[in-house]
Amino acid sequence: MASPRGAALGTPTILHAHGLVLRPVTAADEPAVAQAMTDPGVLQWAAGMAVLDAPPKDRATVWLSARIGAWSTGTAAFAVTDPADGIMIGYLGLRDVHRIPDQAIAGYWVTPSARGRGITARALDAAASWAFTSAHRGGLGVHRIVLDHVLDNPGSCRAALRAGFAEEGVMREAFIARDGVRHDCHLHARLATDPAARPFT
Secondary structure, eight states: OOOOTTOOOSSOOOEEETTEEEEEOOGGGHHHHHHHTTOHHHHHHTSOHHHHHSOGGGHHHHHHHTTTTGGGGTOEEEEEEOTTTOOEEEEEEEESTTTSTTEEEEEEEEOGGGTTSSHHHHHHHHHHHHHHSOGGGTSOOOSEEEEEEETTOHHHHHHHHHTTOEEEEEEEEEEEOTTSOEEEEEEEEEETTSOOOOOOO
């Protein structure tokens, strides 16, 4: 049975896949998040208005406050980490799980120092594969995961395609930047019945 919006997702999960560990976000991630929140790309496309409106010194706290404990309100909030040291190098979230039956929305970012290594695509595939798993086997039991990105962010597009998220169309003026400029977005989706992503090397 589908869970209503805001419902708990059960015990927070740790995923080991593609040379990464995806684990629940914790307060100990604040230094890594604070560093990420100084990156223009993360701030422009992924931080959110609440973070942007906060003083720079408080941005990590504001970002984390919305995600620590988010599993209890319907968002699977993963810190993407390098298993060698456990330090957060990115974020992968699945939100609004089952708000529309059998669907979820993905969002993500990767720190500048970790880019160029396929981490976003690997994390997306790991989270999607888990989310497509039935609830009685420890997954979310969703059938469709969607994501979108502004057209001015081609790196995000490449990562989505690499993780098996097919492009479905253009969402006109769907993203409003802090300066009020509206941006068109690509809509991507992956279904549980779609072919698996190509092997990662």
